[in-house]
Amino acid sequence: MEGVSADYVIGPIRNSLVLQSIDLQIESGSYSAIVGHTGAGKSSLLKTINGLLLPTAGKIEVGQDIIKQKNNKQALKNIRKKVGMVFQFPEAQLFAETVEKDICFGPLNFGVPLKQAQQIAKEVMQLVGLPLHLLNKSPHSLSGGQKRRVAIAGILAMEPEILVLDEPGAGLDPKGKNEIMRLIKSLHQERNLTTILVTHDMDDVVHYADKIIVMENGRIVRNGDLRSVFSDRLAIKKWHLDLPEAYQFQLEIEERTGMELPQICFTVDELADALMEVGLA
Amino acid sequence: MAPIIEVNNLTYRYDLRTETKALLSVSFTVHRGEWFAIIGNNGSGKSTLAQLLTGLLEPQQGSIFIADMEMTEKSKWEIRNRIGVVFQNPDNQFIGSTVQDDVAFGLENLNMDYKEMKKRVYEALKMVGMFEYRLYDPSHLSGGQKQRVAIAGALAMKPDVLILDEAFVMLDPRSRRELLETIHELKVSADLTVVSITHDMTEVEAADRVVVLDNGQVTNIGKPREIFTQEKELTPPLGEKLRRALAKRGANVPQSYMSREEVMCWLWK
Amino acid sequence: MNKLSLGRYVPGDSILHQLDPRAKLVSGFYFIIVLFIANNWQTYLLLWLFTLGVMRLSKVHLYTYFRGVRPLIWLILFTVVLQMLFTAGGTIYVEWGPIRISEFGLINGVYIFCRFVMIIFISTAITLTTKPIDLTDGIDSLLGPLRKLNIPVDEISLMLSISLRFIPNLLDETQRVMDAQRARGTEFGEGSLVQQMKTLVPIFLPLFTNSLNRAEELANVMEVKGYQSGIKRSSFRKLRWKTCDTITLCVMAALTIGLILLRLN
Structure with missing residues (x-):
């Protein structure tokens, strides 16, 4: 990757309706999850990161490019290339007659020559784990999970440095969802993609993300690492958030047995380890 | 217990020229008052089965009996008065321009008189906790609330069977949990048989019996406890997950399926 | 973008909001007909008073009404100019080559302009104060007699309301x-x-x-849910004809009588 040390400052955006004075830095190479009740402003925040929604005040820096209230087109275009955005149910945006053409759509818009775009299409197909012979198929002939992968491939083909995803697993069966979430995690690790995930599912958060950003009423109310945020149970309740299922179970066990486990357990394996450690099992 | 749904040797293929069958001699019986889950991955044939059960497709071979009536082109309208269906997409099944209009839609089709209709609509909305929202239009409701309205629409018809066709798939985990609780209560208070077609394991856990579909065939049928023990590739519920994790670590846990509550008791012993 | 509502319905509790959509629709169409009774400044004055009164009753900001005229203003002006040019009679004010603007032409132009604007104002007042779904119900109910001619009125109105x-x-x-x-x-x-x-x-x-x-x-x-086209369906949405709706029709009748009297003068 080109040496972009992307520290993004989003700050103060004032819009009484959607976002209010948001200050946020996301480090390059991190995996953050944005959570919050419906209508907390999560999707608006995502849109500002991509310049789809312009701030009424304040600015957003993505690497060297800056989004402000008024913008030159080039900066916006640079940012959109840099920030790959996977919307909710992204298969709804597929339109071309073949998978290949759909994947090439993004790169071609950003001025990549056709030959090169087709090469990229092949690479991203492998990256998302789809066989190459699907390239000449119509996207509408594919299964739900495959369509979603094609849509994600179409974003990866723009070779973004930042990947923003809004509920990428929504509506898929458990197997399909796991595969997509693992795919995203491995992209994050192997390609050093800065990843921002919007989700309602706290188990996704603890299984895949490193950082959690909590939003409420258009503001960021907490931004930190998982353990410190989830250990603040009163606040979690106040924000109407759930706990990860293993942690919820841990609390019930602690209450029932009167014993306290040494640490917060986010996964069943952690919980099993802790139970063994204190001798409950 | 008396059977309310009987499916015998049901076979269906979309393209009669090919041999690939969406369903291949599927048989099962659902008893009155039961919560019955139909599970399987994408492509297992469960959506085809759902369409057959609701009369949207016609059986090519085999038969379906619902409330002692065989599903045919003729009888399907009669049968539909006995079943309520909630579909997957909250938006695409909201027909009315307000909550109460939507609930009334099915009753209007019965040419019911206004007084009775109003009574039924209000009752149904109260049962799902949406009475206060009766004048809202759908754009002001969350996905979970829209599904509640859809359930009310089904309840207003006073059905024997409530079919949930992946009804909670598009909802967030919290709405899903809350709706499952509501269905639990309704099953008792409205004397319902629940058939849920799903891939959500919490929904499966809530069921009395489960049928597993794979490649159009029934591969297993039994209580959730049995299914989760036998079908190793299914993600089990939390309690069983923990039991397995503990067993792997050499803990002296029982060797068979345990629910959340059982694990809790075992730990507390 | 999703806040844009068709027909630009503005929620409110004015008298106009409470009227039955049928009363509003009938009065609206009737208004267009009685417009043609008007032929002198007294009748137009009466119509203006009526129109402004209706606008006032809707409790919607006047600006919203002017916005309704704006997209049509060129069409209106074009018609007005044609009317001015091609009506002859009375004193000639301007004569410039083939173009001739006469007294009658000018008066007619003004009248035409008034008619257009009043029609727009009145129909805007109706759409501003009636939910689209109520309008559909109103149309459905008014077209009811057409059922006898085998016109699928119910299907059409269901289609409209779903759209x-x-x-x-x-x-x-x-x-x-x-x-x-x-x-x-x-x-x-x-x-x-x-x-x-x-x-x-x-x-x-x-x-x-x-x-x-x-x-x-x-x-x-x-x-x-048991819908088949052609079946007899009852309706949960009920339109209720109230006293104020009857009064509205009386007002329309009074307006007609007023116009005729002023015209005979």
Whole structure:
């Protein structure tokens, strides 16, 4: 990757309706999850990161490019290339007659020559784990999970440095969802993609993300690492958030047995380890 | 217990020229008052089965009996008065321009008189906790609330069977949990048989019996406890997950399926 | 974008909001007819008083009404100018080559202008104060007699009401697809006309496919809920004719009598 040390400052955006004075830095190479009740402003925040929604005040820096209230087109275009955005149910945006053409759509818009775009299409197909012979198929002939992968491939083909995803697993069966979430995690690790995930599912958060950003009423109310945020149970309740299922179970066990486990357990394996450690099992 | 749904040797293929069958001699019986889950991955044939059960497709071979009536082109309208269906997409099944209009839609089709209709609509909305929202239009409701309205629409018809066709798939985990609780209560208070077609394991856990579909065939049928023990590739519920994790670590846990509550008791012993 | 409501209904509790949609529709059409009784300044004055009164009663800001006229202003002015040029009679004020503006022409122009604007104001007052779904119900009820001619009135009004119901969804979806394609580097409103047309393809194709899917799902839902075309259906939405609706019709009758008297003068 080109040496972009992307520290993004989003700050103060004032819009009484959607976002209010948001200050946020996301480090390059991190995996953050944005959570919050419906209508907390999560999707608006995502849109500002991509310049789809312009701030009424304040600015957003993505690497060297800056989004402000008024913008030159080039900066916006640079940012959109840099920030790959996977919307909710992204298969709804597929339109071309073949998978290949759909994947090439993004790169071609950003001025990549056709030959090169087709090469990229092949690479991203492998990256998302789809066989190459699907390239000449119509996207509408594919299964739900495959369509979603094609849509994600179409974003990866723009070779973004930042990947923003809004509920990428929504509506898929458990197997399909796991595969997509693992795919995203491995992209994050192997390609050093800065990843921002919007989700309602706290188990996704603890299984895949490193950082959690909590939003409420258009503001960021907490931004930190998982353990410190989830250990603040009163606040979690106040924000109407759930706990990860293993942690919820841990609390019930602690209450029932009167014993306290040494640490917060986010996964069943952690919980099993802790139970063994204190001798409950 | 008396059977309310009987499916015998049901076979269906979309393209009669090919041999690939969406369903291949599927048989099962659902008893009155039961919560019955139909599970399987994408492509297992469960959506085809759902369409057959609701009369949207016609059986090519085999038969379906619902409330002692065989599903045919003729009888399907009669049968539909006995079943309520909630579909997957909250938006695409909201027909009315307000909550109460939507609930009334099915009753209007019965040419019911206004007084009775109003009574039924209000009752149904109260049962799902949406009475206060009766004048809202759908754009002001969350996905979970829209599904509640859809359930009310089904309840207003006073059905024997409530079919949930992946009804909670598009909802967030919290709405899903809350709706499952509501269905639990309704099953008792409205004397319902629940058939849920799903891939959500919490929904499966809530069921009395489960049928597993794979490649159009029934591969297993039994209580959730049995299914989760036998079908190793299914993600089990939390309690069983923990039991397995503990067993792997050499803990002296029982060797068979345990629910959340059982694990809790075992730990507390 | 999704806050844009068709017919620009403005929620409120004015007398106009409370009227039965049938009363409003009938009065609206009737108003267009009685407009033709007017032929002198006294009758037009009466009509203006009526129109302004109605606008006042709607409790909607006057600015909203003027916005309704704006898109049509060129069409109106064009008609007015034609009317002025081609009506002869009375004193000639301007004579410039073939162009001749006469006294009668000028008066007629003003009258035509008034008619247009009043029609727009009155129909705006109706759409501003009636929910689209109530309008549909009103139309359904008024067209009721056509059932005897085998015209599928119920189907048409159900179709209308479902379309109205899904407009916000369609707008939402358009916005979403547009955002998604912009995020993939599409620029709207740039380049030549052909290029601009091309950028619309990635918007309309997905919208089209999604709408087809939606329609199919909707059809399934309706069928499972027992809807068959041609069956006798009852209606949960009830229009209730109230005293104020009868009064409205009386007002319209009074207006007619007033106009006739002023015209005879």
